[in-house]
Amino acid sequence: MSGFPYMNRQYLFDKYPNAVVTSDCFKLQDEVITQIDDGEILVRNHYLSLDPYMRGRMSKAKNYAAAQELNTVMQGGTVGEVVESKHPGFRAGETVLCTGGWQLYFRASPSTENNHIRKIDVSRIPMSVYLGAAGxxxxxxxxxxxxxxxxxxxxxxxxxxxxxxxxxxxxxxxxxxxxxxxxxxxxxxxxxxxxxxxxxxxxxxxxxxxxxxxxxxxxxxxxxxxxxxxxxxxxxxxxxxxxxxxxxxxxxxxxxxxxxxxxxxxxxxxxxxxxxxxxxxxxxxxxDHLDIWPQALAELAEAVANGVLIFKESVSIGLESAPEAFLGLLQGHNFGKQLVKLV
Amino acid sequence: MSGFPYMNRQYLFDKYPNAVVTSDCFKLQDEVITQIDDGEILVRNHYLSLDPYMRGRMSKAKNYAAAQELNTVMQGGTVGEVVESKHPGFRAGETVLCTGGWQLYFRASPSTENNHIRKIDVSRIPMSVYLGAAGxxxxxxxxxxxxxxxxxxxxxxxxxxxxxxxxxxxxxxxxxxxxxxxxxxxxxxxxxxxxxxxxxxxxxxxxxxxxxxxxxxxxxxxxxxxxxxxxxxxxxxxxxxxxxxxxxxxxxxxxxxxxxxxxxxxxxxxxxxxxxxxxxxxxxxxxDHLDIWPQALAELAEAVANGVLIFKESVSIGLESAPEAFLGLLQGHNFGKQLVKLV
Structure with missing residues (x-):
């Protein structure tokens, strides 16, 4: 049973910052998703993670990560729910951690793209924690x-x-x-x-x-x-x-x-x-160290579930709040892990 | 057969430098050495090594090495000849590497002081090399x-x-x-x-x-x-x-x-x-890494002896030339290992 069409909304990287990032570096855009191809899934992003590394990518200077290209969807880690799947490894209703970007829906090809889509267990800890203490x-x-x-x-x-x-x-x-x-x-x-x-x-x-x-x-x-x-x-x-x-x-x-x-x-x-x-x-x-992720993730998720690893989240509400929340993060205005709630 | 008395001459650390080291930071002093005690040796320094680390010690600031105290003989590595010995492990005529200081003669207690007196083999390489490429x-x-x-x-x-x-x-x-x-x-x-x-x-x-x-x-x-x-x-x-x-x-x-x-x-x-x-x-x-000295020394001395490790020395003549040579070293005026020939 399909829910198409989906009304997606996303932030594009629109302008290199001069020095301090300003909200006009980002541009909002709507699109309609009417279908996905074989091998693809569609993820409804529930939480977007805002992280300092994003600032480094908004630059033409040498960096450790690929630069964020102008006029592309702002990259970022998300957790969300699979709402459509034409990929044998995923079913609608599953919760995943992925680099779903600053947008409401993420259309992905799990087998061919290097976007690290991982299923996550939300029976013991909230999904948002996979963007923070257990992410x-x-x-x-x-x-x-x-x-x-x-x-x-x-x-x-x-x-x-x-x-x-x-x-x-x-x-x-x-x-x-x-x-x-x-x-x-x-x-x-x-x-x-x-x-x-x-x-x-x-x-x-x-x-x-x-x-x-x-x-x-x-x-x-x-x-x-x-x-x-x-x-x-x-x-x-x-x-x-x-x-x-x-x-x-x-x-x-x-x-x-x-x-x-x-x-x-x-x-x-x-x-x-x-x-x-x-x-x-x-x-x-x-x-650079993907080999240690399984051990680290297991230890951290266990510690959170057992209450011995405490975390705090600073959640801004709605995709449209992302630019201001990001500017605040760069100034230290957040208190705990900065998230944007998209649902 | 003893050669006492020996007329020693030495440089004391006389004054902290303001910024740039000047020759009036050092003071020349003569002394007569009339005897040594049991367990001591007297070394005639042939070469004094001048090294950038000495600048760091001429300061009250935190440093990795003990500071050079005012009114004490300037510290420094030397090679020389044992001229008197009342220590069973050393004989007159032997060549040693030690921290003999900016002076003509070094009176030392090999067993009780931590002054790293090592006998060196000068049959294949000149003694000065033990202050440089093989030192x-x-x-x-x-x-x-x-x-x-x-x-x-x-x-x-x-x-x-x-x-x-x-x-x-x-x-x-x-x-x-x-x-x-x-x-x-x-x-x-x-x-x-x-x-x-x-x-x-x-x-x-x-x-x-x-x-x-x-x-x-x-x-x-x-x-x-x-x-x-x-x-x-x-x-x-x-x-x-x-x-x-x-x-x-x-x-x-x-x-x-x-x-x-x-x-x-x-x-x-x-x-x-x-x-x-x-x-x-x-x-x-x-x-900090004295454990690697034997291996490193052996490899380096062998390489010098075999002509596969080339070195250059910048030798100033006479103890009295040490301050100017040291000032030049700090300015990069030397060309190769800076030594002072004392004999």
Missing amino acids: MPGITAWYGLNKILNPKPGETLVVSAASGAVGSVVGQLAKQKGCRVIGIAGGPEKCDYVVEILGFDDCIDYKAYPDTETLSHELKQLAPNGIDAYYENVGGYIMDAVLENLNPFARVAICGLIAGYDGRSIPINNPRAILVSRASITGFIVS | MPGITAWYGLNKILNPKPGETLVVSAASGAVGSVVGQLAKQKGCRVIGIAGGPEKCDYVVEILGFDDCIDYKAYPDTETLSHELKQLAPNGIDAYYENVGGYIMDAVLENLNPFARVAICGLIAGYDGRSIPINNPRAILVSRASITGFIVS
């Missing part, structure tokens, strides 16, 4: 923590953007490993959440320490024995301040540098700290 | 290349300060591993030496490319397939330019950042390149 952000946290930082019990770990989708998982997993964990986040509300709800040992409100010197001093107070591992989501002076407090043989995982995403290039002002501490700084992208 | 600089090259960069045949490796004591060994060992090797050095004379004598594939005169943009462009010409490994001795805009040309999963070993040693802090202006390339940047100090 790409959670796996990003898991990889950087376990494969790069690899902290030992008793070591001190610092994570920036600590209340965010990635940072919140990093800190919770590090606490479970027996580390002393210090978060860095923006504003007292986020810091309270990080300590009271997520269980970090401390959290520094960077807005109260607006330069390298004051932030470095505060880190010294909270980590008097130095910092052994740093999970970086932000960059800028926050990174400078952490580098000044590294212990010998410290590890730094660079997951993101959101402070510089709007075109400004923010330097590391004291590279000598890398030498003095004999530190290792490693940039990584979780999509 | 700490050579081992520094060996460690960073083999244990951090670990390049594969066919990969492209770049090394800065390519004609220096460390860089020259890095490039020659990398060529032996089948890499394409590009040096960076200051001036056409050094670049010619690096290509014609040492056998690197190319060498860029950074003085002809005085900013990130022009140097980056030149690197792109010489490494059209990108850079897989970078051995960093210098820092500053040279590092920025290399970072812009890194391949995915490139490795960077930070051995030194001499461009910033006179107190200026020179930033890394494009840390985003670390993320885009998923690169690893590792600072290291060879003295």
